[in-house]
Amino acid sequence: MTLRIAVAGATGYAGGEILRLLLAHPAVVDGRAQIGTLSAGRNAGSTLGEHQPHLVPLYDRVLAETDQETLAGHEVVFLALPHGQSAEVAEQLGPDVLIIDCGADFRLEDAADWTRYYGSAHAGTWPYGLPELPGARERLRGANRVAVPGCFPTVSTLALYPALAAGLAEPEVVITAATGTSGAGRSLKTHLLGSEIMGNTSAYGVGGTHRHTPEIAQNLGQGAGAKVAVSFTPMLVPMSRGILASCSAKARPGVTAEDVRAAYEKAYADEPFVTLLPHGIWPQTAAVLGSNSVHVQVALDESVGRILVLAAVDNLAKGTAGGAIQCMNLALGLPESAGLSTVGVAP
């Protein structure tokens, strides 16, 4: 049987990246899977080529409305829609369809956190699509619903989880992350105008107000086995893709630099997409662009007794679409790395 895969939100950045990866996925290339409905919102009725100039093989595809009728008849449906849109669409699809949601709707376990940060009623919680977390692969294999993490939670969680899980760090973390503008999606926003972005770096969502704060705390709390306080500050920098996160936590008494490195070596030795860089090499966004890799480097700053972890990710690849494909592979029983590269595009 040929698997049919639909992408809702195909004109957006996340939808476009899912399609770029699917076009090179071995199951699509050898015909075991095919790309079916591509849908959009106000741009339904136009062709994909008008919106995604890099997706040449799909140029002539006409974009469908995003509804039950157009998404029916697919074994896999990727939702790359604005927050709050996924629940209604998901409800209309059968329980056997594999739905992979790139939005936030089903990521949080705590309904009060959801309402506080997103301002609406909580739709529910789906298996969380970060396979590198303990037990996640088991939950994702055979799953028919997946909530893909946010881009900052992906990189921050992978940066700090090992230190907390190994009991090396106090459960209070500080994260400052520089991000490219594609993280905000492609709809017009004044603060993303070229004249506001070029030659400028600015913080936003400061003082614990960014909606990724509870998602990061949820993940790290599972590692620490206790509530973790999270101070998170994102910053916009003039690049289109990539996140570089600087993360730190106070080291527990007696912890050495060797302890820290050993914990990360152990955590990531067998992870296909997380690389603890050799001593002296620090993560940079250009090294991971277009790839599903997360680059991590650790240090113990003895002058202040803090564990420092730097991590880089492509927000659209491992930070969204690549993570989504990795979860699809697991859910369908395909090799986890199928269609995903660890090699970035640099410079």
Ligand SMILES: NC(=O)C1=CN([C@@H]2O[C@H](COP(=O)(O)OP(=O)(O)OC[C@H]3O[C@@H](n4cnc5c(N)ncnc54)[C@H](OP(=O)(O)O)[C@@H]3O)[C@@H](O)[C@H]2O)C=CC1
């Ligand atoms: N960009 C990123 O780095 C990341 C994004 N995500 C998440 O992925 C999702 C998509 O993000 P992104 O691609 O950046 O956003 P974009 O704004 O780039 O794309 C949004 C897509 O949704 C469609 N759409 C908008 N409104 C509706 C509607 N009412 N009904 C149907 N379709 C609609 C748009 O179609 P049209 O062109 O017709 O308006 C477009 O295809 C979001 O939930 C986002 O939070 C998650 C992690 C990182």
Ligand SMILES: CC(=O)N[C@@H](CCC(=O)OP(=O)(O)O)C(=O)O
């Ligand atoms: C630059 C920028 O605006 N980035 C986005 C990150 C979006 C993301 O990762 O995803 P979700 O919206 O799916 O949670 C932001 O900070 O809101």
